Amino acid sequence: MTASFNHMTAAQIRSRLNEIASAEQAHAARDFDAELGEVMRKGGDLDAMEAKQLEVERGARRLRVERSALEADLPLVIKREAELSMSDMVKRHQSLGTDVARMVDDVHTAWGTFHRALKAWELAQEQAAELTESAYALSRQAGVKMADLGTFQSSKLCEVAREAQFVSNRFGSAEHQMQVGHSVQGRRLD
Template sequence: MKGMNAAEIRSRLAEINNEQAAFDSRDFDAELSQVIVNGGNVDALEEQHLQAERLARRLRVERQALEGALPGTVAKETAQAVIGLVEQHDQLLVKHHKKADEIVAALAQLEPLVEEFFQLSAQMRDTAFAIDGKAGDLERTTGQNVDIPALQCPQHAPLIEKKEFLAKLPNRLIYSNVSRYSQGMPSRLTYKPADAA
């Protein structure tokens, strides 16, 4: 019995049930009566009956032992399965923190670039207003029409193509950093790392 897993215990219990059913179906008194009527060897039959009763007793004790061991074996196997999943989660957690560090480093480089980009855009807008104002002043003082080129809002096509990514970036970063698994029954989680046991 030692070293049996839950499936092996269940299989052996099914075998014991079959053997017990075969024993229970025998009518020992009828067998003995038949041997007496036929003038057979009563002592040999009684010895067979004793052997059968000893086997039935052994089966009962084995069944009790197996039934007693089954819950613990199932619990141990379940814990092992959970420990494996928790270890997998812990490995992912290490990768998650490493990736978060990479993102923080990238954002540290990106932040001043975005700020500089924003300032350039503001300067371009202010310059466009100044050009428009200067042209108006010249037209009033000279009486001549001043042709100025159409001043476009800056539109950098490759950056515009990143619009969808940029739109979902805040939510992805926040969700990835603060989301928690809230399903299941946390009170049943009893896993402890080996160094905390």
């Protein structure tokens, strides 16, 4: 293997270590003495067989050295990749913070609109209740039929009230979320 380890990923190193392990197992499974004995029995070229065996041993030694080097570099590569991932997460978090600041402004503006609409709804309900009470008093005093009045009902606003409770719970849990890291503080957006 001639490629620089500095350019290998942790996954590539693990894959290469698996390849080396397979090659080492195959080497360990060979019985060179038996092979040499077979060549002797058949009257073959012992020098060529020994030269071949020396070349295989040399390759096995290189694999052992490569395995050791890869095993030593693997934690460093894992750390390097983790640092790159961490850097990417920090950049994405910073970008998210910019988006969240805009979202906070949107929520604040929407809250103002919601609050004004809710106050108008409450005022209309108060006026409807006053008109209903006055109409009831008039019907009793003058003996006229009571008009079909009352406060207004809205299933949409009942749904809003349920959702408001959900939102309130979400804000409450967000205030108590744990921050991780050393000396990490929640980012104040306003």
